[in-house]
Amino acid sequence: MDRLRVSTVWLGGCAGCHMSFLDLDEVLIELAARIELVYSPLIDVKEYPENVDLCLVEGAVCNEDNLDMIHKIRARTKVLVSFGDCAVTANVPAIRNQLGLKNGESVLQRAYVEGAQAMGGLPQEPGIVPALLDRVMPVHEVVYVDYFVPGCPPPADHIQAVMNQVLSGAEPRLQGAQLKFG
């Protein structure tokens, strides 16, 4: 039996959703038999591969790098799942949108200069530190997303429910309180 080629991606978010994924604990072992993790912050693969069956995207689209990445992912993935509130709603990363568009500079200023305890300075490394986008966006504003798993983070049992549904060939249909934002 071919294993499902699964990837997980970490865009603009706190990695909490991945932590929650790891909270699946022993279920991970069962999953390992059924899926092949082909790309993830949890493994050491540098380039997003072709022909991915399922991708869980954590995080909002915040910078140029996220933007390029999500387009690449969409092109190489059959089923894209927004995984957690940052991907689904843009959540906390998008709070900077309230300050108005094109606020990247002032946000960095606040974080790296005004908020610095020592040696403040704007991170500037062309080609390495990606430029912030004018507006932080949830994933589905950028590319088509097939399914949504909200939650900040989605509790492990929600993730398990989704994975079970996927593996049993059903559409991942979370219901009721399993769909809770926050």
Added chain:
Amino acid sequence: MIATLFNAKHDRLPKILEHASGDKRFKILEAHMKKHQFRQDALIEVLHKAQELFGYLEDDLLLFIACKLKLPASRVYGVATFYHFFTLKPNGRHTCVVCLGTACYVKGAAKILAAVEERTKVKAGETTPDNELSLLTARCIGACGIAPAVVYDGTVTPRQTPETALDHLKGWIGHGD
């Protein structure tokens, strides 16, 4: 500590009433309210009169009206901000109202507005820093037969173009440059 929190008084009203007693306009306003028997449903009429007398509706004036009509201040403020006609901040010495009704719009009112905005460096709804000119827009002044229309200091002027509009405003703007 709780007791002090609860007993804090913010008595603005006595000061306003004292100030009002020395201002003739408040007397005229009060006479107008009396004409309406201080009826609460005359609030909009009273606000019209107040704006006519004072040019705009500042907070103290609204509080005065609330007090006289025995209405909650929040209600008076809610009504005053609901209607476009009422303004809570003073206008400039001159006003220029560009009508953006449909007839004016299809005949290029947006271009007139853009030209005026560019020349005066203020956006619609704003007043120039020297307080000379307030640039406003209207949703239709019913002058569609002579579109596009612009109202300069209350005078409806027909068939305007960006050029004629700027020409009209010449005396009112640009003292700074």
Added chain:
Amino acid sequence: MVIDDLTEIADKERAARKRYTIRCCMAAGCMSSNSKGVKEALEDAVNQAGLQQMVEVRGVGCMKLCCQGPLVQIDSATAGATFALESNEVGPLYQKVTPEDANSLVSTLKGGQTPVQRGDPRHPFFSAQLSIVLANSGFIDPERIESYITAEGYQALHDVLRELTPKDLIERIIKSGLRGRGGAGYPTGLKWATVGKAASQQKYVICNADEGDPGAFMDRSVLESDPHSVLEGMAIAAYAVGANQGFIYVRAEYPLAIARLHAAIKQAKKYGLLGSGIFESPFNFNIDLRIGAGAFVCGEETALMASVEGKRGTPRPRPPFPAESGLYNSPTLINNVETFANVAPIVRKGAEWFAGIGTEKSKGTKVFALAGKITNTGLIEVPMGTALRKIVEEMGGGAPDGGKIKAVQTGGPSGGCIPAEELDTPVDYDSLTKLGSIMGSGGMIVMDETTKMVDVARFFMEFCMDESCGKCVPCRAGTAQMHQLLNKILAGNATTRDLQKLEELCYMVKNTSLCGLGQTAPNPVLSTLRFFRKEYTDLLMPDAFGPRPNAVNGTGHAAAGRNLAPTEGVPSSGK
């Protein structure tokens, strides 16, 4: 006041009539082109020429061809005629008159010549009109009640009070087939009957003069040109339904109309035509003015009533309808200016006469404000059922400078755009509704080939968004989202998915909004999508990762409606 007094006033007016009447338009359109200066100059010129005994200079209401203002027309009286209403009396029409032209115009009365541009009173713009509501407009002096009385004014009120029971009166209005001229076209007689039946000591009549549609100025013209016709209509309605207090809710943007209404109410009270015991009957009726303060939503009847009560003009759910519980929770009749102005003529000339004009389901005439990219802008009154083509091409003279008409917008922000192909449509309530537009209050904006329809849709959406009162969610948040989507389309950043989203929102806002503002806000988008869809799709960008064919709109799982299993490459557990 009794009937003899009316006759006496009229006789006196007729006796005072001079050989020539120079009528000078004093409605807001011409006033903005200095017609006041023209009138004063004409008076001076008459005095200088020593013609005071022969010539009257009369300020009148709207003379209709607004684009050529200020307008002046000179009539010579025929013996026995009351007014220059008969066409054979109507003399030459002068256009774009300036105060400097006064002397030469007056000199024509003594055989002189004038270089002033002459209009053609026999042009279809005038000759194809049929005036009921505007019959007095441009002829009588709106600031003098005597002038209205001479034109049979208040006769109908007298006859009604003397000869008709409220029930018979309502019957007559029903028979006439008059429908509300404010937009929706609800049968006026039925509305009156409902209010009449309501059991209450206190009832109100409200005249909705909050003409908020951008591009509409019919009601303004009626109020400025013939205010008493509205007062008389209201008084008759009040008698029919049993009300003793009326309100006219007029927009603050119409200062001239407000001034003339104030004057008219004062004069009518002075003559005892408003007040207690009118025409020595037990009928009492007073009218107060309420000045709006710039809120489009106050054209909606429940919002209007809240505003009359001095509150924020937010609408409330109906039922209960105003006819049962309206102003101050009393039964309230609300009609629009033009509806009231039709009442006295119907009473005077009979229901059959009125029902003989127009189409089967839309009786009488309708006043339209013709504006936009059209040669003759101004005010027209035509029988219901007149073809749109006749209005815009024959009467309006088509697009100026040889342009081509692309569409006609009716009904303002609640209406739609009728494409040039449909110009043969007769203008009546039902035909316009069929085309996805509405009759509305009567604004008619002509658009030519240079007009971008998506931009027009955005213009109206922005209007509705700004004018939304904010009470209900679909209107407040929905118009903002639709506006955002239209911006996105115009910026070239939208995909077919966005267009789908826009359409879906249109229907949602239409069906779920609390009041008419929200319920009709999507109409301009829907109608331009219907007739000019290509202008939208031309602006879309390709959607590389759009939904697969059977995923409707990407809403959650249910709507996506597809199973992972059939998707190639994702094996089910059974594989």
Added chain:
Amino acid sequence: MAAKTLTIDGKQISADECATILEAAADAGITIPTLCHLEGVYDVGACRLCLVEVTGISKLLPACTTKVAEGMEIRTDTERLIRYRRMTLELLLAERNHVCAVCVANGHCELQTLAFNQGVDHVRYEYCFPKWEVDNSHALFGMDHNRCLLCTRCVRVCWHIEGAGTKNVSGRGAKARIISDLNQPWGTSDTCTKCGKCVMACPTGALFYKGSTNSEMERDRDKLEFIVTAREKKQWIA
């Protein structure tokens, strides 16, 4: 009082003639989602979540303000109604800044609960991200306009239960906001009695007790009903 018989979702029920559709449905055990409705104060029909279909009437009617009538056939669960409800909730979520993850009312929020009950798993509309402030000037309570739905429950309890009239709505459209007195910091209000009814009434995290942090803001809404019943019916049902 006369009773009316009607059907809701095919279920035959009888209801008091003064009852609204919402009350009749609740008595019959049928839940219609609501947001601006609050037991104890009058209804305004503003949120449009409780819209129902009535046979023979082309318009959708709000269950909270529409009275029952004899023979009414009402549907509360058609595909169209469910779709519209979901869209309404999406519009609300996109309108202001509802960041559940960092909200005081997370887990106790009516908007949040409605959203998952109606199957809203994401919002298709672009978030507006308006800039709104938080008013923390009051000694006991805070007001976060970012979470406000303009349901006006707070305005209505302040007017009709407390009778103070401190709260109202200013402006209009998307710019409308809840104000205290003359749009002044709540803490400087001359009329606020600090009774806290508005906080009890709020469906989201817009009004909160000071000091409550993420997910802590629970409220006792029954108190409002208790007061109204006591006042109007002279019955103290604790």
